[in-house]
Amino acid sequence: MSGFHLDLLKLLGGVGAILFVASIIGYVLQRRLSPDGSNAVIENLNARIQAWWAMVILMGLAFLGGRTGVILLFAFCSFAALREFATLTNTKRADHWALASAFFVVLPIQYWLIWIDWYGLFSIFIPVYAFLLMPIVAALRGDTENFLVRVAETQWALMICVFCASHVPALLSLDIPGYEGRNVLLIAFLVVVVQSSDVLQYVWGKLYGRRKIAPKLSPSKTLEGFVGGVLSSMLLGACLWWMTPFTFVQAGLLALVIALMGFFGGLVMSAIKRDRGIKDWGHLIAGHGGFIDRLDSVVFSAPIFFHLVRYWWTP
């Protein structure tokens, strides 16, 4: 067994152990406080833990499937996220071809470019080519009502759900000297830090949360949850340095950036949800909501993490 597989197994084993403990706590809490399923917080907690099992198993399988597995997984996540996003836009009949090409042309091409490792094109394909071509497709239908709003919404949907999300599998294309063949662990590092930051903010907030940090955007988020969650996920990230090309301090600093971007990403996506009058983006992940509810923080941190690593760690 190579060092890479050993590290991956160590990580998955660690995450599995944490989920195992969480499941036991969830079970005890349910027996004590919600034996008839009447306590909504406990029921939601247990639904979330169960969904975490499914997500971790799916991610683990994708990681073992290597490059193909990871790219397919995130292509599907992008598809599901774009489907949720497009549902909430003001797009209409005249955007039919623009939207159809977003789903069935732009999205596959973006992931194909990552598959063939063409950095020069995948990093500009959506911000340049799709940016200019999509409004042309929409304009050709001749409907001018709300034109800028519709075009901007479609563009934003593509940037968030496809372009930004695709930077997670793009981490596989970085050539870091001395780290060959281990890039999947970079993805694992990013995902573990960002998701644990979300979870730890939730836990710190539930335990010590008093002062609301963004009452208009996200009333459940507190200052205590934010500080506690970000700092503890920074520490967690530092402690994962052994599976990365970073030192202990570097891993901690990158984890800090990831956690901060993830937090603000969550706020931005909450602002959109509030405006559209919904609580969750979808219903496919029990207890969590939709794909975007789970991915919002990853989507905001992935491109920054990608470019920081690319700038400082690749020749």
Next chain:
Amino acid sequence: MVKQSLARLVGTAIVLFARFITAVRGIWQGIEPTPKERIYFANHVSHGDFILIWTVLPWRLRRKTRPVAGSDYWLKTPLKRFIGRDVFDAVLIDRNPETREADPIQTMAEALDDGASLILFPEGTRNETDAPLLPFKAGLYHLGKSRPSIEMIPVWINNLNRVMPKGELVPIPLICTVTFGAPLHIAVEESKVDFIARAEAALLALSPDNGGKDA
């Protein structure tokens, strides 16, 4: 035998495709999905309407739930005949009173007697207007009169008109919902006009634009 397996396979493929495009979710607001004969009546905006209802039904119910459709359309080509008859097991009725040989209400009532549930689109045709519903035809009332014990369930299909507007070839992936309301029965003294108005209102009340559950 081969044809039957093929029909099963095509049916499963259609359901998977519908889930892929719409991630459709059934909201059982007024009833539970229990296995008894029912008449589901729904708004009709696209050819996919029946498929979405079928997709959100548990598979035991799905096998016993038959759409009511116009034979003029579904018997036109061999492929449509295969889909309509073998895959969906549709109850085909002739919509043209001049040419028809059997009474459509009688045909539907016999299907119910055989233990099937029916999916009915009482607007009669696809709604391509901006109005949320077209006026109902009388079929629902007459069917309800002839089988008074059977529950009539309003079913609102949301968002499918945006997925596949008329005349477009490629569906756009958007999330759809199918909301099942509380069952209706025709009251003893209720007139046709009154019942139809009540059924229309019950269906409209399920649409998110009219205060139904969120989409």
